[in-house]
Amino acid sequence: MSESIIELRGISKRFGPSYDAAARMARDIGSRFGRTPKNETVRAVDNVDLIVTRGEVVGLVGESGCGKSTLGRMVAGIMPPSDGEILFKGRDIASLPPDAAKDAKLKVQMIFQDPYASLNPRLRVADIVGEAPRIHGMIPAGQFDTYLDEQLRRAGLDPAFKRRYPHQFSGGQRQRIGIARALAVQPEFLVCDEAVAALDVSIQAQILNLFMDLRRDLNLTYLFISHDLGVVEHLSDRVLIMYLGRIVESAPSEEIFGRPNHPYTQALLSEVPRIEARKRRFTAIKGEIPSPIAPPSGCHFHPRCPSAMPRCASEAPTLKEVAPGHKSACHLNDAIM
Amino acid sequence: MSATLEVRNLRTHFFTRAGVVKAVDDVSFSVERGQVLGLVGESGSGKSVTGFSIIGLIDPPGRLTGGSILYQGEDLAKLSERDMRHLRGNRIAMIFQDPMMTLNPVLRIDTQMTEAVHAHVKTTNADARARARDALGMVGIPSPEERLNAYPHQFSGGMRQRVAIAIALLHNPDLLIADEPTTALDVTIQAQILAEVQKLTTDHGTALIWITHDLSVIAGLADRIAVMYAGRVVETGEATDVLDHPVHPYTHGLIGSVPSRNKRGERLRQIPGMTPSLLSLPPGCAFRTRCTHATSVCEQEPPTSEPSPGHTARCFHPIEGNAP
Ligand SMILES: Nc1ncnc2c1ncn2[C@@H]1O[C@H](COP(=O)(O)OP(=O)(O)OP(=O)(O)O)[C@@H](O)[C@H]1O
Ligand SMILES: Nc1ncnc2c1ncn2[C@@H]1O[C@H](COP(=O)(O)OP(=O)(O)O)[C@@H](O)[C@H]1O
Ligand code: SF4
Ligand code: SF4
Ligand SMILES: [Mg+2]
Ligand SMILES: [Mg+2]
Numbered sequence: 001m002s003e004s005i006i007e008l009r010g011i012s013k014r015f016g017p018s019y020d021a022a023a024r025m026a027r028d029i030g031s032r033f034g035r036t037p038k039n040e041t042v043r044a045v046d047n048v049d050l051i052v053t054r055g056e057v058v059g060l061v062g063e064s065g066c067g068k069s070t071l072g073r074m075v076a077g078i079m080p081p082s083d084g085e086i087l088f089k090g091r092d093i094a095s096l097p098p099d100a101a102k103d104a105k106l107k108v109q110m111i112f113q114d115p116y117a118s119l120n121p122r123l124r125v126a127d128i129v130g131e132a133p134r135i136h137g138m139i140p141a142g143q144f145d146t147y148l149d150e151q152l153r154r155a156g157l158d159p160a161f162k163r164r165y166p167h168q169f170s171g172g173q174r175q176r177i178g179i180a181r182a183l184a185v186q187p188e189f190l191v192c193d194e195a196v197a198a199l200d201v202s203i204q205a206q207i208l209n210l211f212m213d214l215r216r217d218l219n220l221t222y223l224f225i226s227h228d229l230g231v232v233e234h235l236s237d238r239v240l241i242m243y244l245g246r247i248v249e250s251a252p253s254e255e256i257f258g259r260p261n262h263p264y265t266q267a268l269l270s271e272v273p274r275i276e277a278r279k280r281r282f283t284a285i286k287g288e289i290p291s292p293i294a295p296p297s298g299c300h301f302h303p304r305c306p307s308a309m310p311r312c313a314s315e316a317p318t319l320k321e322v323a324p325g326h327k328s329a330c331h332l333n334d335a336i337m
Numbered sequence: 338m339s340a341t342l343e344v345r346n347l348r349t350h351f352f353t354r355a356g357v358v359k360a361v362d363d364v365s366f367s368v369e370r371g372q373v374l375g376l377v378g379e380s381g382s383g384k385s386v387t388g389f390s391i392i393g394l395i396d397p398p399g400r401l402t403g404g405s406i407l408y409q410g411e412d413l414a415k416l417s418e419r420d421m422r423h424l425r426g427n428r429i430a431m432i433f434q435d436p437m438m439t440l441n442p443v444l445r446i447d448t449q450m451t452e453a454v455h456a457h458v459k460t461t462n463a464d465a466r467a468r469a470r471d472a473l474g475m476v477g478i479p480s481p482e483e484r485l486n487a488y489p490h491q492f493s494g495g496m497r498q499r500v501a502i503a504i505a506l507l508h509n510p511d512l513l514i515a516d517e518p519t520t521a522l523d524v525t526i527q528a529q530i531l532a533e534v535q536k537l538t539t540d541h542g543t544a545l546i547w548i549t550h551d552l553s554v555i556a557g558l559a560d561r562i563a564v565m566y567a568g569r570v571v572e573t574g575e576a577t578d579v580l581d582h583p584v585h586p587y588t589h590g591l592i593g594s595v596p597s598r599n600k601r602g603e604r605l606r607q608i609p610g611m612t613p614s615l616l617s618l619p620p621g622c623a624f625r626t627r628c629t630h631a632t633s634v635c636e637q638e639p640p641t642s643e644p645s646p647g648h649t650a651r652c653f654h655p656i657e658g659n660a661p
Contacts, residue, residue, distance in 0.1 A: 063526075064523050064526075173611075201551065201594055201595060202594050203611070204594070208596070212604055230596045231596055234596035234597070271527070272524055273556070275595050278580075283528065
């Protein structure tokens with residue numbers, strides 16, 4: 001097994017009732033329906049274990065609100081977990097001395113969905129990209145411009161643009177600015193949260209190619225969050241499927257797409273729009289994604305699962321190996337064995 | 338069979354201070370009863386403006402400068418605003434890219450939806466409310482009765498989009514224009530919406546224009562496809578013809594850049610460069626600065642060729658053979 005870059009041990013994130021508007025809104029809507037949950041805590045991420053090894057691309061897939069971004073933010077060190085440990089190259093970040101913890105955090109950078117909202121509109125590209133490495137003393141004296149130009153070029157941007165502001169760029173170029181900013185602190189690990197979701201197919205292909213080139217040239221490791229299964233399939237070595245805060249299936253990419261085990265994964269894959277399809281009938285997974293405030297008991301998926309058994313409503317299945325490197329959390333696997 | 342909608346040589350231009358933006362420039366297509374037309378193209382290619390032109394929502398500095406929009410034989414471009422308003426939201430509906438173009442942020446959902454019912458049918462409040470509730474249920478909003486009392490800001494973006502879709506479906510329109518309505522939604526919710534609009538086309542005979550930049554969604558839904566680039570339709574035909582035997586280099590590029598059309602883990606084929614500004618289009622074929630097949634003749638206006646009946650493309654060097 002190669003070197004582990006990031007390891008999550010029993011990571012959870014709970015959002016309390018008074019945290020922010022989103023949570024309050026969810027509660028208001030909940031009480032409108034006459035369900036006033038006693039425990040208003042949102043379990044955005046629930047006891048997740050994960051090891052990502054150097055050079056690997058791990059895809060993270062799941063419905064809106066299932067906790068993907070929250071997990072990504074914890075991995076990127078911009079949100080503390082409520083429980084559990086995050087190890088960077090085998091060392092618990094929380095227990096490192098401040099300087100070492102800061103270094104470790106710089107090594108993990110995040111790239112966001114909305115290239116515009118994540119860039120300060122009042123800063124020039126030079127400052128957006130150059131600020132962090134300058135603050136952290138990563139640029140040798142007198143070499144700011146050389147350093148900056150190299151970061152921009154690496155992200156596929158013409159350094160001639162560095163005096164411009166974000167609004168003077170197209171969506172694809174803005175995403176490149178975000179990538180240049182992340183690369184400027186010489187990270188080893190990138191968390192990409194829906195990084196190509198806002199882009200047209202043709203620009204999306206350019207950015208995905210950039211990610212693949214960077215992986216090869218800089219030996220980068222990725223956590224790649226996306227609701228686009230076609231993109232995830234293309235890029236990932238391994239795929240994690242998340243449902244209401246829990247990882248329900250984890251396997252090498254070919255396994256997940258070739259032999260999905262979990263009923264939720266199977267339902268998800270059957271709905272992927274494919275360019276090879278011709279005039280087909282569309283159907284949908286029955287039922288809405290349930291509220292993370294009051295998730296269903298037992299297996300969270302049981303109200304929507306076509307194979308649910310009595311046991312599924314009371315007992316939460318754990319992740320078990322169903323084939324080498326392929327784990328799934330479903331009681332059906334016990335029944336077979 | 339006569340088409341529900343026939344757009345002929347439509348031109349919609351914006352007369353801005355910086356110059357004339359030819360957002361839609363000589364666009365023609367038709368959609369028959371119960372059929373789905375996929376209108377595909379990258380951001381800024383004129384898809385939304387085409388939709389707005391059809392439902393009569395082009396405001397100054399924009400103006401229809403040519404062509405006709407025949408809806409059941411009648412030219413919408415010549416209709417009075419009053420007659421147009423009568424059709425809009427009733428026989429012709431549009432789902433906008435941004436749901437807040439449909440929704441009023443300060444009104445409760447039930448107020449907005451019952452108003453939309455009353456605007457076109459004489460009925461009781463109770464019946465209007467029941468229709469609103471059923472429409473919400475249809476687009477997969479759970480506990481629709483309770484949610485009628487909510488305000489738009491109490492919904493997530495995806496739920497707002499579904500409310501906007503529910504409003505568009507209220508009167509079983511004969512023509513529905515859907516502008517990238519599911520781009521931001523999960524595959525599961527997307528499938529549910531697709532199932533609903535598909536039902537409308539088969540059960541009610543609604544003609545549907547589905548606007549998107551995502552060929553994968555269109556592949557499973559559309560009967561015909563029109564590919565737009567820089568304000569023009571560069572290729573159009575039966576979905577199978579366009580997807581299996583595309584002839585225009587731009588269509589080729591689009592199909593080739595879809596991840597599933599590439600070997601897993603390898604670099605994707607990509608179209609070089611970016612969408613040109615419509616203010617400074619090169620003369621001749623607008624795609625030529627990005628086209629790998631371009632030659633000097635492409636500086637002239639490209640001719641329209643018809644590689645098979647009903648399948649046309651505007652290009653000097655149409656590509657033969659199969660899709661990439
Ligand atoms: N700051 C917060 N306070 C309260 N609840 C939160 C907060 N951030 C996230 N949540 C909740 O945690 C859950 C997971 O959110 P998260 O943003 O991780 O979802 P996601 O999987 O990234 O969804 P999407 O695909 O829509 O981006 C949601 O129910 C969300 O409402
Ligand atoms: N109100 C307007 N004023 C000036 N230009 C406009 C206006 N609305 C749209 N355009 C321009 O028309 C072109 C087509 O836009 P649009 O139809 O929205 O593209 P899309 O294919 O992404 O839907 C773009 O260049 C856009 O900038
Ligand atoms: S544990 Fe039960 S409900 Fe959950 S996915 Fe498996 S069969 Fe379905
Ligand atoms: S006309 Fe010329 S430039 Fe335009 S698409 Fe055809 S080959 Fe390319
Ligand atoms: Mg997210
Ligand atoms: Mg648009």
